[in-house]
Amino acid sequence: MWELEQLDKVNPEPLPEHLDVICPHCGSPEDPIYGERTGIEDRLSTFDRDGNPKPGMLVERHLIDGDVAIFNRQPSLHRMSMMVHEVRVMQGHTFRFNLAVCTPYNADFDGDEMNLHVIQSEEARAEAKILMRVQEHILTPRYGGAVIGGIHDHISGAYLLSRPGTLIRVEYGLEMLGNIGWTGKLPEIVKDENNKDCFRGQDIISLIIPDNIHLRFRSRSNDDVVVREGSVEGTLDKRAIGAEDGRLLDAIVQTNGPEKGAKFLDEFTQLSIAACTALGFTTGIDDEDLSPISLDAIEKANADARTLVEEELAAFGKDGKGYETRPGRTPRETLEENIMVMLDEGKQKAGDIAKDELNQSGSTNAAVNMAISGARGSMDNLTMMAGSIGQAKVRGKRLERGYNDRVLAHFKRGGRGALDRGFISNSFKRGLEPTEFFMLSVSGRESLVDTAVRTAKSGYMQRRLINAMDDLKVYDDEMLSVRNTANRIIQFSYGEDGIDPSRGVHGSPFNIDVIVDDALGTEGATVVERKSRERDENEEDMGAWEFEAETEGGEN
Numbered sequence: 067m068w069e070l071e072q073l074d075k076v077n078p079e080p081l082p083e084h085l086d087v088i089c090p091h092c093g094s095p096e097d098p099i100y101g102e103r104t105g106i107e108d109r110l111s112t113f114d115r116d117g118n119p120k121p122g123m124l125v126e127r128h129l130i131d132g133d134v135a136i137f138n139r140q141p142s143l144h145r146m147s148m149m150v151h152e153v154r155v156m157q158g159h160t161f162r163f164n165l166a167v168c169t170p171y172n173a174d175f176d177g178d179e180m181n182l183h184v185i186q187s188e189e190a191r192a193e194a195k196i197l198m199r200v201q202e203h204i205l206t207p208r209y210g211g212a213v214i215g216g217i218h219d220h221i222s223g224a225y226l227l228s229r230p231g232t233l234i235r236v237e238y239g240l241e242m243l244g245n246i247g248w249t250g251k252l253p254e255i256v257k258d259e260n261n262k263d264c265f266r267g268q269d270i271i272s273l274i275i276p277d278n279i280h281l282r283f284r285s286r287s288n289d290d291v292v293v294r295e296g297s298v299e300g301t302l303d304k305r306a307i308g309a310e311d312g313r314l315l316d317a318i319v320q321t322n323g324p325e326k327g328a329k330f331l332d333e334f335t336q337l338s339i340a341a342c343t344a345l346g347f348t349t350g351i352d353d354e355d356l357s358p359i360s361l362d363a364i365e366k367a368n369a370d371a372r373t374l375v376e377e378e379l380a381a382f383g384k385d386g387k388g389y390e391t392r393p394g395r396t397p398r399e400t401l402e403e404n405i406m407v408m409l410d411e412g413k414q415k416a417g418d419i420a421k422d423e424l425n426q427s428g429s430t431n432a433a434v435n436m437a438i439s440g441a442r443g444s445m446d447n448l449t450m451m452a453g454s455i456g457q458a459k460v461r462g463k464r465l466e467r468g469y470n471d472r473v474l475a476h477f478k479r480g481g482r483g484a485l486d487r488g489f490i491s492n493s494f495k496r497g498l499e500p501t502e503f504f505m506l507s508v509s510g511r512e513s514l515v516d517t518a519v520r521t522a523k524s525g526y527m528q529r530r531l532i533n534a535m536d537d538l539k540v541y542d543d544e545m546l547s548v549r550n551t552a553n554r555i556i557q558f559s560y561g562e563d564g565i566d567p568s569r570g571v572h573g574s575p576f577n578i579d580v581i582v583d584d585a586l587g588t589e590g591a592t593v594v595e596r597k598s599r600e601r602d603e604n605e606e607d608m609g610a611w612e613f614e615a616e617t618e619g620g621e622n
């Protein structure tokens with residue numbers, strides 16, 4: 067109301083200290099007209115006779131900086147779907163929040179809606195602040211790793227900054243450090259080939275890593291990363307600071323607690339964004355350019371595959387008599403399987419050619435850098451843009467249906483060649499033939515429908531599981547038994563081993579290497595090969611191309 071009143075004024079009043087004072091029982095505001103009151107009125111009134119609000123009154127006020135509020139994105143599938151944030155009031159009508167928490171909310175900015183619940187009482191505020199603050203949820207209860215962490219540009223920046231031999235001119239380095247308000251000691255100055263003063267990229271990063279971190283792991287780019295007494299050596303990428311996969315991030319939060327972890331995350335993400343800005347990072351369609359030689363080789367690989375298919379079809383003949391059939395399959399099915407293998411190999415070959423050339427442009431090619439560091443996209447995506455797209459599939463098979471005896475009227479009836487059934491030898495960059503485009507859309511539609519159906523199904527499954535288990539509780543007895551509200555034992559020991567996964571290290575109860583190193587005084591001589599948990603990055607926005615990736619569940 068107050069805000070609406072102000073809209074009509076030429077000089078709106080600044081924010082009042084309070085908007086209204088209401089009695090929580092009768093909801094009566096101050097009555098400005100009747101100053102004189104009876105005893106009963108006096109008792110009910112919001113104000114005493116001096117005009118001061120009486121204790122117990124509800125004071126309405128504006129939301130101000132520093133208030134805490136619960137932020138939520140639906141579907142609320144896990145604990146981290148509702149977290150407490152500190153409010154900063156800004157212009158405009160949209161919520162904004164730190165990109166590092168996109169992962170647990172599963173939020174992107176293609177029209178997502180989120181809810182903000184402003185807490186009203188001091189008790190509720192305190193409780194929410196202790197239990198639900200973002201910091202408290204960096205480590206997931208699922209496996210004890212960080213779900214809040216760097217994404218996209220944070221990873222690109224880290225990668226640019228930490229690649230071996232990266233030198234940052236002092237003026238840029240100072241700007242980056244200024245971005246995080248760094249006031250401590252500066253890193254050592256070295257000279258580059260032009261005899262200019264520079265910082266080493268890894269030294270800049272080392273500044274913000276706590277001194278008690280000792281760590282050794284293999285990065286995505288197959289580089290050994292060693293962190294010793296807070297100084298880092300080796301390329302940092304998604305495996306170091308990425309959400310759901312960052313080993314360095316895990317280590318810092320696990321050893322130094324959420325408060326320090328959040329500080330590190332804040333500084334690191336700001337530093338890497340500054341690095342992107344200072345060093346420059348841009349991608350364009352020419353990142354997928356290939357030389358004419360490679361293009362010819364790709365075309366040849368595809369043509370070879372098509373010829374192989376023709377030969378196979380000729381060997382099959384009209385009815386497949388004398389065609390070697392696999393056990394349990396009809397001749398037709400065997401033929402289809404063989405053709406699929408041939409075409410997939412053809413696509414693979416074309417992709418490898420593209421991949422090889424793209425990899426050679428490595429350090430200067432932003433698209434490749436993003437794929438390698440895990441910032442966005444995969445080498446598979448790049449081969450589809452530069453190499454060839456491959457077979458369009460419906461239910462894992464080549465296209466079957468459409469017109470009488472053919473998929474499209476552009477082909478001969480009964481044709482079973484590569485092109486007739488949806489093999490796409492072109493790439494997204496070179497462009498698709500109309501028939502290829504149509505057939506890709508057919509398979510694209512299937513995966514779109516699959517995604518829609520899958521979300522509904524898994525949502526219902528989640529609901530059933532939650533309802534089935536919502537009265538289960540881990541008891542503080544010797545074996546940490548799981549019991550329901552009727553005190554019946556469901557599990558003698560929680561999870562059969564009594565281990566709290568949120569205190570574990572990616573599924574195992576502890577990191578044995580750290581303990582051994584601690585006991586022997588060694589410095590993590592072993593490389594821990596731990597399977598990364600990566601979610602499939604499927605775009606959910608309508609209109610995005612969905613294409614069945616050849617590799618199940620991830621990159622490379």
Ligand SMILES: [Mg+2]
Nearest residue numbers: 174175176178
């Ligand atoms: Mg969205």
